[in-house]
Amino acid sequence: MTDYYEILGVPRDATPDQIKKAYRKLAREHHPDVSGAEAGSEDTFKDVSRAYDVLGNPEKRRAYDMGGDPSAPGGGMGGGFGFQDIFETFFGAATGAAQQRGPIPRARRGQDALVRLDLDLSEVTFGVHREVPVDTAVVCPTCSGTCCRPGTSPRTCEVCGGRGSVQRVARSFLGQVMTTQPCAVCHGFGSVIPEPCTECSGEGRVRSRRTLSVDVPAGVDTGTRIKLTGQGEVGPAGGPAGDVYLEVRERKNDTFVRRGDDLHATLEVPMTAAALGTVLTLDTLDGPREVDLRPGTQPSQIVTLKNLGVGHLHVGGRGDLHVHVDVQVPTAMDDEQVELLRKLAALRGEERPESRFAGSSTGVFAKLRDKLAGR
Ligand SMILES: [Zn+2]
Ligand SMILES: [Zn+2]
Numbered sequence: 557m558t559d560y561y562e563i564l565g566v567p568r569d570a571t572p573d574q575i576k577k578a579y580r581k582l583a584r585e586h587h588p589d590v591s592g593a594e595a596g597s598e599d600t601f602k603d604v605s606r607a608y609d610v611l612g613n614p615e616k617r618r619a620y621d622m623g624g625d626p627s628a629p630g631g632g633m634g635g636g637f638g639f640q641d642i643f644e645t646f647f648g649a650a651t652g653a654a655q656q657r658g659p660i661p662r663a664r665r666g667q668d669a670l671v672r673l674d675l676d677l678s679e680v681t682f683g684v685h686r687e688v689p690v691d692t693a694v695v696c697p698t699c700s701g702t703c704c705r706p707g708t709s710p711r712t713c714e715v716c717g718g719r720g721s722v723q724r725v726a727r728s729f730l731g732q733v734m735t736t737q738p739c740a741v742c743h744g745f746g747s748v749i750p751e752p753c754t755e756c757s758g759e760g761r762v763r764s765r766r767t768l769s770v771d772v773p774a775g776v777d778t779g780t781r782i783k784l785t786g787q788g789e790v791g792p793a794g795g796p797a798g799d800v801y802l803e804v805r806e807r808k809n810d811t812f813v814r815r816g817d818d819l820h821a822t823l824e825v826p827m828t829a830a831a832l833g834t835v836l837t838l839d840t841l842d843g844p845r846e847v848d849l850r851p852g853t854q855p856s857q858i859v860t861l862k863n864l865g866v867g868h869l870h871v872g873g874r875g876d877l878h879v880h881v882d883v884q885v886p887t888a889m890d891d892e893q894v895e896l897l898r899k900l901a902a903l904r905g906e907e908r909p910e911s912r913f914a915g916s917s918t919g920v921f922a923k924l925r926d927k928l929a930g931r
Contacts, residue, residue, distance in 0.1 A: 557625055560607035568621075572612070579608040659720025659746025660738075662703070662710075663760070663795035666693060669788045673802045675772065677809040677819075678841050681866045681874075683774035690768055690800060693761040693789035699753035701760040701794020708751040713742035720746035760793035770802060774867025774874075775817060780804040812841070817866040817875030822882050823859075825849060830883045840864050840877060847879060855883040856923055 561568055564578045586601040610616045610625075671690055695701045704710060712718040716739035726733050738744035752758025768787055776782070781801045788798030812819045823838070833851030837844050840861070847859055858878050865875025886893070901907050916922060 557623075558603075558607075560611050560620065563603050563607040564611060566611075570611075572614070575608070575611050579604065579612065583608075659716075659718060659742075660744045662745050662747070663701070663793040664791045665796045666761075666789035666791035666798040668798040668801065670801045670803055672805055673770075673772070673782075674805050674807055675776070676807050677812055677814065677866075679772065680776050680804070680806055681774060681841050683867065684772050686770050686772060688768045688770055688802065689765055690787075691763065691765055692800075694764040694766070695790050695794045696753060696756035696760055696762050698755040699760060701790075703749050703753055703756070703758045703760040703793050705751040705753050708749075710747040710749050713739060713746055713748050715739055715741040716746065718746040720744040760795075761790045768800065772802075772804070773869060775869030776804045776806075777814075777869075778804060778806045780869075811839075812877075814866060817868055819865045819875065819877045820880060821877065822880045823847070824882050824884050825853065826884050827886060830854070830881065838879065849881070853881055853883070855881060856920060857881045 561570070564570075564575060564582065566574050566578045570578075582604045583601065586597045586604060610620050669690065669692065671688060673686065673688060675684065696703075699706060702709070713720070716722050720739055720742065721736050721744065722739050724735050724737065726735055739746075742748050749758055753760070756762050768784060770782065770784065772782065781803050784800040784802065786797045787800040790797050806814070812821050814820075819841075821838075823836070825834075825836070829836075829849065830853040831851065833853065834849050836847050836849065838847055838861075842864055845861060845864065847861070849859070858880055861877040861879065863874045864877035867874050889897070898907075914920075914922070
């Protein structure tokens with residue numbers, strides 16, 4: 557059986573007054589003519605009314621408490637307290653509330669704006685100061701947001717008397733229903749503007765291009781949003797400004813790949829230099845840095861340069877730069893070079909190297925597998 561107490565949101569031992577209050581509140585929220593909008597409101601309203609029809613009547617409530625459902629078909633809506641009465645009770649309250657709402661203010665908050673900010677890797681690494689142009693709306697300089705031609709002022713709407721709404725009596729299957737609607741003449745504002753400002757066409761704001769000055773912190777990433785409070789467009793009739801959100805998009809870098817706040821780069825090293833060892837100079841984001849490659853440097857070996865990565869957002873400190881060694885094996889060689897290499901191979905006993913697999917836990921495949929697994 558339907559739980560009428562639950563529908564009204566009251567305890568089983570609620571007083572008649574509590575029940576009446578709960579009903580009025582819910583009826584006001586869900587009455588289709590008043591709330592006017594939400595799908596499903598009508599059904600909720602019917603349930604609420606049915607619950608009150610029973611619980612609001614001492615006789616029916618007693619019968620219901622004893623296990624009967626007096627509102628079920630045949631149980632009768634006829635006796636005692638009917639729908640009609642409920643409506644009149646409820647409606648006095650609803651129109652009162654509508655009158656208290658009054659006219660809606662002409663000034664409204666401006667909308668937020670989302671602006672994309674393209675940044676280079678060095679800019680997100682160290683942070684950057686940027687001037688960002690935005691198309692926005694500012695208060696109309698001619699009318700200062702009043703929407704009226706200078707020297708004129710808004711006039712109280714004669715149709716609604718400044719209330720912004722008009723009441724209408726309509727007949728419905730449940731009896732007389734009084735509805736409150738926004739005034740069509742003043743659009744609910746309660747006032748009309750007899751002579752609109754010509755510069756802004758009575759909007760109180762005009763389009764404009766402004767430049768925002770932004771300090772972008774180090775460590776932002778693609779998708780990071782920077783909020784500039786109150787820097788958005790001014791609302792209609794000089795209403796408060798919305799906010800601007802700058803959404804960062806990091807440009808691809810030709811040399812460095814970013815993973816979190818660490819940077820990765822590939823360093824091409826000739827085979828001979830990898831074998832003999834060398835000192836190379838790298839162009840890092842912080843300028844030239846020397847990298848010391850030990851004799852016998854292997855392919856895919858990683859040299860880590862501490863604190864040359866991207867700055868950590870807000871907390872300070874920086875990530876690292878990981879240099880991946882890529883040993884270059886010569887392809888085009890002249891006769892003399894080939895001869896030298898053959899001599900080297902002979903000296904090392906490598907003219908006919910044994911073919912053998914590396915162990916499954918060593919070798920390049922194992923390293924690749926570990927890297928993919930993030931080990
Ligand atoms: Zn204006
Ligand atoms: Zn009006």
